[in-house]
Amino acid sequence: MNENMLRIENLTVRVDNLQILKDFSLNINKGEVHVLLGPNGAGKTTLIKTIMGFKKYKVESGKIYFKGEDITNLSISERVSKGIGVLFQRPPEINGVKLSKLLSVCDQKRSEFAKEASENACDSDLDDYMNGLAQRLKFSEHYLERDVNTGFSGGEVKRSEILQMMVMQPELLLFDEPDSGVDVENVELIASVMRELLDRDKVPSKQEKSGLIITHLGYILKFLGHITRAHIVMNGKILCSGNPKQIINGVMKNGFEKCKECISCIDPTEKFNEVDFTL
């Protein structure tokens, strides 16, 4: 069963008159988790913001399909309503809007999109639900009463972002550097929630969620279980795709520059195995 979740076809994107993505293509099926590696400025964040439909990211050519539907020209909220969720690397501070308020809005939106009544019928249910989630992420209740991202540390930003994803429960999750600026203990904490959100602990036939993870270092990947495929992005293009272990090891050893020559991954001791479901 290779049901398609996200398909990007020959995407060329401009930001402020600068071409960032060039003829970029990517395919992610239902139940798959892909990782995108690449140096700064390669176009990774641009890809995520283009998938979301941010205004500054102008699609010059190419198409984005979500579950077979062309979403290239939909608004951000329409894309989200169809089941796309995103964890930003550096989200803005929203003064005056408390995290608890934003989470309740997320909950309201999730049930609206699912066309079902909220599971949290009354305010106290919602409070209990939010507090339960916050505890899981080691946030105190007081924390939820702070303004969104205002004065948050790097780790707090990521935990707040993933908290919102826990409420939204999207089918396709885009993670932009989920581990940058996060201390070691919290990387494991975030990774454990990511596993849950991505159905990683279920048997493959029950894995319904898909994910695209952008990372610099790949440290968090250690805790995420099976990754379907890894891609190296450089200069707005996918340079190579393949077995995550092989590619990550190659990059760790030799850096991205060697990828240009495509010699990093040539290692006879590692076998390429696309259907590796070991956790």
Place this chain on the structure above:
Amino acid sequence: MINKDKIVDDIDEDIDLNEYKIEDLKTSKTYNSEQEIPNDLKDYMKKVGIEVDSDKSGIFLQSGNKLDLCVSNVQGIELMPLKEALKKYDGSDGKLNLQNYFWKAVASDKDKFTTEVAINEITDGYFIHALAGQKTIFPLQSCLFIPPFPGLKQVVHNIIIAEPGSQLDIITGCTAHTGAKRAIHLGVSEFYVKKDAKVSFTMVHNWTETTKVRPRTGIILEDNAKFFNFYVVMSEVKNLQTNPVIKLIGKNASYFGQTLIYAKGGSYYDTGATAHLIGEGSKAEIISRVVAVDNSHVIARGKIIGDGKDVTGHIDCSALLLSSTARVDSIPAINAQNPEVTLTHEASVGKISEENIEYLMSRGLTEDEAINLIVSGFLDADTSPLPPSLAEETRKIIDIVSKSEMG
């Protein structure tokens, strides 16, 4: 339509107070209890947070220049019409002499509006007096209502005295009937907060697009006195000009003022506060949050004068401009007259950033929903300095007002 390049003095010059009339007060009658208040008047009061039938320490209602109702339920806190208070507190037998509190916090010759209030002998206002050490449990309420009487001049003079160690919580709502045309509201309020006393004052205005409003407020704070001032206005108005003057004469006196304005239609607002830090260690914080839409024009001022030793003051004027035909002038001013002062200010005027809107849209909100969430968050009052019952009440009022005015 107001010429946007005019300064407020010109706007005041346009007002000829002789063109406005005071209604015939001879035929008027006063109600004896809350139950007698007509329902339509109650509805107007609700819009500014005044609920007649709820638990309150006392209530003072005035329509036009006529007293509707004055009830006081708490021992140790007096609430009565100012004229009556003047007779009671004449200084005889060692009693307070109220004459000593007339025009001491606001100068009677400050401008033509205070002069009008000073020379007017037939109009009234309220007197609130918290006796030494007394505290209100529920807030006192006062409501000034402009009835549908064309060209009405509402002239009010209030005096509030908090004796040493007392605590007063007051909610004031000023509102106008939708049929009130070309009315003017002149309101002088003088606050005297004595040693260790604390006053929390929440004021909500709800006017009509033809009303002109000139409140004149003076506050005098003695040693350790505290004043928390919340002012919320989200309705249309013709023009409104107010700039309470706070004199912190006592040691360690403190003032915290927060103004929330949602300006719409062709409204013109010139609002601010001036704090004069005289007493050693006194401090003041002046915060304003302005959202301007449609063709509105808002001037948000704040001024702190640091005179005393070790005083601190901060001004924060932030504004969101949501229309290309609206205008906001943000004018913070700090004036140090002693090297041992710490005065700071920040001011900003701008639109909502695209980044913030898109971030919220990525959680499924539409663009309009995202803007509304940001605007209501921006206008969210910090009620933490208020006593719990008034904080809750204030939040409730802001909620009611913003829902009805911001749509």
